[in-house]
Amino acid sequence: MTGGIIVSLLDELRQAIIDGDEDIVAELSQKAVDEDLDLVDTVQSGLVKGIEVVGTAWKEGEMFLPDVMMSAEAMKVGLAILEPEIAKKGMSEGESKGKIVLGTVEGDIHDIGKNITGAMFTAAGYKVIDLGTDIKAEGFVAKAQEVGADIIGASALLTTTMIKQKELIEYLKEKNLRDSYKVLVGGGPTSQVWADEIGADGWAETADDAVELANKILAK
Ligand code: B12
Structure with missing residues (x-):
């Protein structure tokens, strides 16, 4: 062609x-x-x-x-x-590179970008557990514990729901689980500055970059 x-x-x-x-x-x-x-x-x-x-x-x-x-x-x-x-x-690439629990945060139903991110992770050899949309901090964390995740990925597309990414990190701290998982955040209104501010382990603008970022973070 x-x-x-x-x-x-x-x-x-x-x-x-x-x-x-x-x-x-x-x-x-x-x-x-x-x-x-x-x-x-x-x-x-x-x-x-x-x-x-x-x-x-x-x-x-x-x-x-x-x-x-x-x-x-x-x-x-x-x-x-x-x-x-x-x-x-x-x-076909072989063993899973790691497990990622992925979802869109509470109060937010946008899932197109999350789904693309999930597809890229799967294609790159990760096992993706997709929780869907409107997921509370407790929901992310319970699933991460259940499956023994390496990464929690939270997507937010609304300026009003970005705060839920922060709450997710606070919830992990509260439960003394902050060091158990790498937390990646993404979605339209988010940025590296935001990720730094809330203490996330990483942020990516696109699904491709998200995979690269995860590879780097897990290699450390
Ligand atoms: C499609 C769409 C909808 C669809 C959603 C369908 C669906 N199943 O997702 C519908 C029509 C249902 C919808 C509803 C609403 N929407 Co809407 N929507 C959009 C639109 C046009 C596109 C979003 C999208 O899919 N983009 C394409 C994807 C590929 O991009 P992305 O999500 O950013 O994802 C990429 C990266 O961000 C990254 N990424 C994404 N997630 C993650 C996660 C991690 C961990 C990482 C690392 C990376 C990552 O990778 C992706 C691929 O490269 C945007 C406009 C825009 N500019 O974004 C508005 C937009 C997000 N919506 C908006 C609004 C206001 C709403 C509503 C509140 C409208 C209403 N009055 O009802 C409702 C929300 C209801 C709710 N509670 O969630 C506003 C938000 C404004 C704001 N600042 O908060 C926007 C920006 C439109 C606008 N300009 O006003 N929406």
Whole structure:
């Protein structure tokens, strides 16, 4: 397949996310799998680029909530096709590099970025235990204890829910468990400054960076 055709598939995928067209997203995602394209790039340069455009248009009042929801649904349809394929490739790499308990914090239902992060971790050879959304500190910690996690990853997309990442770290301290797990935080409104402020072990802007960061942290 030539570069030009790949670019056009990614462009079409991005546009289909903006249009919230699930059928086209499904068709193009399957095509990417069938034609053995770089699926991580398909997620990032196709699906994620699309939802970013939607986010900006929403903020500027050019798109409304129902449209955003359709785009988010279309995003899920694409990820449902691409994620298992990305994970399959990673799993052939052998032993698990570590266990990560991942979730979106309490009061927050955004899960697209968390899911992508989970898929990247799986592809990189980690065992991912995904708790879903709206997860309390207690929920993260109970699961981490149950499975013997190395890392707890908490995603927050709202400025009003970022504080729950801080509460997670405080809860670990309260239970004398702070040193038992590495805590990674991420999501739109978060930053390295925020991670430092709350005493997290790391922050990453993208799912790719998150995996690199985890590799580094666990190697120490
Ligand atoms: C899609 C979307 C929705 C969908 C969510 C669907 C779903 N299942 O997730 C719907 C329509 C349901 C929705 C609802 C709401 N939303 Co909304 N949403 C978005 C939107 C457009 C895109 C988010 C997204 O998926 N981005 C793409 C992903 C790939 O990016 P990401 O999540 O940042 O993840 C990447 C990194 O951050 C990182 N990462 C993510 N998690 C983690 C975790 C770890 C550990 C690490 C290391 C890294 C990491 O890796 C990811 C991949 O690279 C954003 C706009 C934006 N600019 O972000 C608004 C946005 C986040 N929403 C917003 C709001 C206000 C809401 C609502 C409150 C609206 C309402 N009035 O009801 C509700 C929230 C309800 C709730 N309690 O949670 C605001 C938040 C404003 C703020 N400052 O707090 C935003 C910024 C829009 C805006 N500009 O106003 N939303």
